[in-house]
Amino acid sequence: MQRESNSKVFIFDTTLRDGEQAPGCSMSLREKLKIAHALNELNVDVIEAGFAAASPGDFESLKTIASEIDGATICSLARCNPQDIEAAAQAIDANPNKRIHVFVATSDIHLEHKLDMTQDAVVKAAFEGVKLAKTFCDNVEFSPEDASRTDRNFLVEVVNATIAAGATTINIPDTVGYSIPFEYGNLFKYLIENCEGSENVIFSAHCHDDLGLSVANSLAALESGARQVECTINGIGERAGNTSLEEICMAIKTRKEYFDFHTQIETKKLYPTSRLVSSITGMHIPRNKAVVGENAFSHEAGIHQHGMLQHASTYEIMKPEDVGIAKSNLVLGKHSGRHAFLDRVTELGFSLNTEELNAAFVEFKKLADRKKEIFDSDIEAIVINSESGITGPWELVDLEISSGKSWGASADIKLTHNDGRILENSSNGIGPIESVFKALEDLTGYSLKLTNFEIHSVSVGEDAQGEVTVTVRYDGQDYRGHGISTDIIESGALAYLEVINRIDRKKISRIR
Ligand SMILES: [Zn+2]
Known part of the structure; x- marks a missing residue:
């Protein structure tokens, strides 16, 4: 049997799909592409790069990623309907290594409150969905959403139908992060023993961290016969997040003797990839985060002890x-x-x-x-x-600040626009950051709503650089900007200006 003789664990990364669904984690096409390249270098087996039918933006980024990435299998999520499956097939068509991932919810609670479908209708939809997906590509994954809260007999029925329809990977998601390790492992044992043709498919774990058990649950699934883990970089994802890729991979590697599993991950790329995803999404890595947190190793970051x-x-x-x-x-x-x-x-x-x-x-x-x-x-x-040459149209030329405890602060700012304009303005505020942001808004004509402001020190020493990340709401959308400087007020100005530039560039590309 393929599964038992093989100790390879397939790593299915869903940072760009499940991870991106987390509030505040939405990414531009350019950012997604950057992450997709990093994941490919990390040597993940599968990149779930989006949900083609979710939006034209999702479709476009999947299409671009599928045409640019050479190596990892590129996967799109799809519900069990022809429009979704056709959109998924079209979006990833350019890549020879592609997978369509179809899903339908199977738990009573989802059937009743979300789908309004009978169990028979769900089995039929799942069967038809996998069958249709198979006409576009051989590699088809099926997920019964909320599997861990689904009646076991019914779950066997659905899995049987989708294996019969040609699914090659069966994913058993703990969608709401409700399972505990022993229970989740048992579920895999039960399905592998009771589903017809289970020896011909790869079983997959997909866990959420609501109870802090996603990595433990995924390991329990592997011990019970699963050979794929779905995970995200830094564990980003909805609510408490998904299984963290770096944790699951390092658990397998560090405890190799115990598990006798291996992955093909280039673990030396874990840290840079983690930093990249953190920087792009603006989701900071807690200092005590396992494997990639600043305090994860006993030596201090930046200094050699x-x-x-x-x-x-x-x-x-x-x-x-x-x-x-x-x-x-x-x-x-x-x-x-x-x-x-x-x-x-x-x-x-x-x-x-x-x-x-x-x-x-x-x-x-x-x-x-x-x-x-x-x-x-x-x-x-x-x-x-560094955004590989893409900057502007606005550029910060000069910035002067004065502030006092009794009177507040004022900022003088000089900007240039690549159409030749040179603009200057000064604004007052309660503090220097507020006055800088006000001056930038006045000069560029935007009225933005700042929803998050974070600052942290990049390295050590008094002349350390400060990195500012801002999240701003404009026209119903969230934008993120970063700025780095040895002067933290300048970091703030650069971060805010980056947001303004992003909005401007988007407008220009829309006009064209
Ligand atoms: Zn999920």
């Missing part, structure tokens, strides 16, 4: 370099050339094209003029935030 080196194994069950934390005492500075910079970037696990490298190197030089020592975390921030 010699003492740790000799005795690392006393406290560390994983090596930081295994997950791509390549911290070293190698500090770059003003005199570091392009070659040294590229070496460091590569060492940190990033791969840039020439255009991206050029943009990042310009930023590096600018930073080196302001800051004596440039740490790995500074380089990471530069690489992640």
